[in-house]
Amino acid sequence: MSLPLPRRTDVGLALLVILLIGVGLVMVFSASAVVAHVRFGDDYLFVRKQFIGLLIGLSLLAVTANLEFTFWRKHAATLLITSIVLLIATLVFSAGEINGAHRWINLGPLNFQTSELAKFAVSAYVAAWITTHWEKRKTIREALLPLLGVVGLVGVLMLAQPDLGTYTIIVMPVIAIMFVAGVSLRQVVVGFLALVLAGALVLIPAKDGENYRLNRIKTFVSGGNEQTKGRDYHVQQVELAIGSGGWFGRGIGKSGQKRLFLPEPHTDSVFAVAVEETGFVGGLFIIALLVAFIERCYRVALRVEDRFGMLLAVGIATWFGYQAFLNLAAMLGLAPLTGVPIPFLSYGGTALMINLAAFGVLLNISRYQRQDK
Amino acid sequence: MSTRTSYSARKHAAQQATISGSEARGGVIRLRTVTVFWALCAVGITARLGTQSIRNHEATLKEAQRQQQVVTEVQPRRGEIFIQDRATNATTVIAATVAKYRLSATPLDVKDKTGYAAQLATTFQLDAAQLSKQFERQSRYMPPIITGLSLEEVQAFVAQVNAYEKQKADEAGKRFRAITLSGDDRQGSLRFLGSTGLFIQREYGRSYPEGGMLAPLLGFINRDGKAQYGLESYYDEPLAGYSGKRLLEKDVAGNLLASLGELPAKDGQSYELTIDRSIQFEVEKQLREAVAAAGSPAGEVVVLDPSTGAVLAMASTPSFDPGKYQEVPQDQQERYLNRTTALAYEPGSVVKTLTMAAAINEGLVTKDTRNTFGETVQVDTHTIHTWSRKAFGDQSMADVLANSDNVAMVWVAEKLGSEKLDEYLRKFNIGSKTGIELPGEAGGTLKDGKKWRDIERATIAFGQGMTATPIQLAAAYGPLVNGGTYHEPYIVNAVIDENGKRTVKDNGPGEQVLKPDTSAQIMDMMVHVVDKSHNRASVAGYKIGGKSGTAQIAEDGGYRDDTYNHTFVGFGPRENPRFIVFTRIEKPDIAITGPFSERTAVPLFQKVMQFLLTYEQVPRTN
Structure with missing residues (x-):
């Protein structure tokens, strides 16, 4: 092994995540209490589940943060195959339809969202592939096509669930990894277009009028005229929530929109609830927190003295960054709603577990940073 | 392909993987590009957040509150009328205020439409088919299913619904959660039967426990709730009190949650005669005879x-x-006169x-x-x-x-x-x-x-x-x-x-x-x-006077x-x-x-x- 000796973990990065999770728990509680009460008669249900996810996630983090990250290069293929098997299993043994999609399999007390694991696996695999085939990374046949193939395979399984949002979350880190690795920009763009095209296939409605994804995108593209506004209730409710916020919001716990006017106040729409309750100032704080966090994640990539470590860090950072910004953009009417949660902030047990595990990998990579001059 | 890759990965694991100087420079530039890209995104997002949350804030908040809040009328309790009972040195009620309940539903919220239609039909002798047709309507409103229920009757129905739900849950192998009547009378007069989509609404009614006694003095309350004749009419305003208004939070299903503000109702005052x-x-007996x-x-x-x-x-x-005032024939209205x-x-x-x-x-x-x-x-x-x-x-x-x-x-x-x-x-x-x-x-x-x-x-x-x-x-x-x-x-x-x-x-x-x-x-x-x-006219043992x-x-x-x-x-x-x-x-x-x-x-x-x-x-x- 030619890695330098491990140094100190990036403590600042860890603190940022702790802050994000703290803010997240508060917001999840505030946003979910009514839903939990009305649907399950238990105000703390979602907070408790989130807390279980947090405990499991921290255990996973304890492992991944202390496991030399090269492990993931060695076992990238195994991990990817495992994810693919799980994705197929999800289609076959679905834990039931939630919001029109099969995304979960039942693992005892928790439903496990298999696509969360796939996010990490694909990044790790692509980073490993490019590191291994470093000299040939700019060729189409030896680099672009195989990678498109792998991503395409996972993509098809994801689209079959169907989960368009997560699909783009898998694609974006791959593009970032390829870009940072120095694959030609033209190839990256072509690859990107090809994958977007694949994604577009899912938008062709199976039956007329039953495709809410297409509707959401139509709502978004048309800029919300009266006709389409009626079509997408969710978009309208998010707008009302954010507009209710003003400068300082209506006060913590005082969101009116979370009373199920927002269909998913604690997952997709937690940011909208946060802005309604804490206003522009609170929203800005969350954005600043996320920006600081993402910048710090990329800084790990910037400083690591290992090629695979750098690419994997780029993948993880892009994953977190893209997912966060996709959610915020959707909340603010800048992107279609895809049901993507904000990492560490939104409700989602599996997501929090896998996010923490992946973050552990990132922390481990951070131990191999060059020292600041 | 995967197998080959992992093989390759293993084979190259030991190879030189650290980053050379020129490669690092290129990587740094590209990484900086990525972070700048995100920074620009953040700026855009922030600008958009500003316009969305601050501009039009007032109007948007108002629009949001229109759907989040509801003003309900809080019905006051009508005062009662008591008479003396010298025999027991107490008073006894002659015009009593009783809470009655009307059972209704929000059709859109009734999940088990045919099941509940059947339950209601058997309990209250209603037409199940017609009920389930009403439940099928895409509406938040339907006319009351039944009126004049006592709280005991409502609770008996809740118990029956629970038995039905339990049976359903057992058959489906699911956990049974009992339905209860939500809240109490403080939230206006509405109470929900759990999340069944059914609710009851309290309405105060008059009852005259002594039947026709003192009727021409008392008057009566007609079916529209209006006081007619007698003391009921004379003191209608103080007896009635006045209704209050309550601003309530509601959720998307129309469930009423916390109270945001209240113009309190004033219950009516009672009279002791x-x-x-x-x-x-x-x-009355002697007069009749x-x-x-x-x-x-x-x-x-x-x-x-x-x-x-x-x-x-x-x-x-x-x-x-007075409890059956409507039985007086149309051409004998003078019966109501005192x-x-x-x-x-x-x-x-x-x-x-x-x-x-x-x-x-x-x-x-x-x-x-x-x-x-x-x-x-x-x-x-x-x-x-x-x-x-x-x-x-x-x-x-x-x-x-x-x-x-x-x-x-x-x-x-x-x-x-x-x-x-x-x-x-x-x-x-x-x-x-x-x-x-x-x-x-x-x-x-x-x-x-x-x-x-x-x-x-x-x-x-x-x-x-x-x-x-x-x-x-x-x-x-x-x-x-x-x-x-x-x-x-x-x-x-x-x-x-x-x-x-x-x-x-x-x-x-x-x-x-x-x-x-x-x-x-x-x-x-x-x-x-x-x-x-x-x-x-004389009564033995007493000096009685009078004039005919x-x-x-x-x-x-x-x-x-x-x-x-x-x-x-x-x-x-x-x-x-x-x-x-x-x-x-x-x-x-x-x-x-x-x-x-x-x-x-x-x-x-x-x-x-x-x-x-x-x-x-x-x-x-x-």
Whole structure:
């Protein structure tokens, strides 16, 4: 092994995540209490589940943060195959339809969202592939096509669930990894277009009028005229929530929109609830927190003295960054709603577990940073 | 491919993988590009957040609140009406406020539409198919499924729904969670049956636990919730209180959550009457029997406490049951009238006592003043006869009353003069409303004394050419038997406010209108009347006084020979008068009763007085 000796973990990065999770728990509680009460008669249900996810996630983090990250290069293929098997299993043994999609399999007390694991696996695999085939990374046949193939395979399984949002979350880190690795920009763009095209296939409605994804995108593209506004209730409710916020919001716990006017106040729409309750100032704080966090994640990539470590860090950072910004953009009417949660902030047990595990990998990579001059 | 890759990965794992200088520079530039890209995104997002959250904030918040909040009306609880129950030294409710519930549903929120339609149909004997059709409508509203349920009935239904849900859960192998009634009455009047989509709405209703007792005094609440007739109508506003408004948070399903603000409702106040339950019961019973026995269509009884003007019983027939007011046929609406206060009539000879009291009080006569009177007297162009068409000759004023001598009364009235007679009658409150707490009171008619012709003075002196209501006559006898004080008659003893605070009404000391000696003389004279002429009014062991009146009923400008009003107003016992009892039998069948009150109003008076003295355990004096 030619890695330098491990140094100190990036403590600042860890603190940022702790802050994000703290803010997240508060917001999840505030946003979910009514839903939990009305649907399950238990105000703390979602907070408790989130807390279980947090405990499991921290255990996973304890492992991944202390496991030399090269492990993931060695076992990238195994991990990817495992994810693919799980994705197929999800289609076959679905834990039931939630919001029109099969995304979960039942693992005892928790439903496990298999696509969360796939996010990490694909990044790790692509980073490993490019590191291994470093000299040939700019060729189409030896680099672009195989990678498109792998991503395409996972993509098809994801689209079959169907989960368009997560699909783009898998694609974006791959593009970032390829870009940072120095694959030609033209190839990256072509690859990107090809994958977007694949994604577009899912938008062709199976039956007329039953495709809410297409509707959401139509709502978004048309800029919300009266006709389409009626079509997408969710978009309208998010707008009302954010507009209710003003400068300082209506006060913590005082969101009116979370009373199920927002269909998913604690997952997709937690940011909208946060802005309604804490206003522009609170929203800005969350954005600043996320920006600081993402910048710090990329800084790990910037400083690591290992090629695979750098690419994997780029993948993880892009994953977190893209997912966060996709959610915020959707909340603010800048992107279609895809049901993507904000990492560490939104409700989602599996997501929090896998996010923490992946973050552990990132922390481990951070131990191999060059020292600041 | 995957296998090959992992093989390759392993093979290259040991290879040089650290980053060279030039490669690092390229990587740094590209990484910086990526971070700059995200930074730009963050700027864009922030700018957008600013416009979305701050611009149009007011309007958006208002629009959001329109869907998040709802104003509900908080219905006040109507006050109740109580009567005395001297037997137990307590009060008892006669017009009670009961909470009833209407069961309804928000069709969009009913999940198990056919299941619930079936449950409702079996419990309340409804049409399941029609219900489930209503549930299928894409609507938030449907007409109430059933109204007038008690809370117990609602809870029984909840229990049944739970049994049904449990069975469903067991069959599906799911965990059963019991449905409960949400919240309480504080959130307006709505309560939800868990998340079933069904809800109940409270509505206050009236119940009259004593049935038709006191109905003409009480009035009733009609099906639109409006107070009609009686005390219900007279004190409708204070009884009703006023409704409040409550601003409530609601969720998307319309469930009402926390209260954001409230304009509180004020519950109505309750009234405690002077009426005694046992006396009223007996009076109504005796009146019914007397009216039936006389073949009469109507009659009234009023029992007053002469020392205060408190009405102890007030009955009139025909009557109705306020809980079933709608059973009264359309052409018999006059049944709703309180005949003791709303209808004035020519009372006849009972007014003679009042005229005589005025003359005694003016010092013009005493009970022992004697004179000789003929069979007739000429006034203006009219000839006035004695009722018996024979002269009573030499007699005292006491005998004048006992004989009910019209000719003698003309003489007394002449001594008194129109203005004095008018003045006294008005002191006794003849000619104007008594102010009793009932709607539609009639004041009777009494022309201004200054404008009386002699014949008018003459007839008014014995109760014709003027009208009065039973309550006026009963109250007018007050000063005659209580030492000379006129008290306004009243039926409300105390008011109980919405917080349960009871305030006894102060009706003032009354107005001294006669000298005590006048009262003493006129009482002796009335006792003499009973002793000499109305033995049927006497009660063994007591000195009872009174005066009858038999008046032909004026119709079409003349008097008819066959229709009379039989009245008796009396008091007892002489030593310490406790009761004034007014009785009247309208249009008795004279083929059965004869033309005089001796067999109608008088025995009715006697029975009532007998009961009162016994019931109140008044010591015997004779």
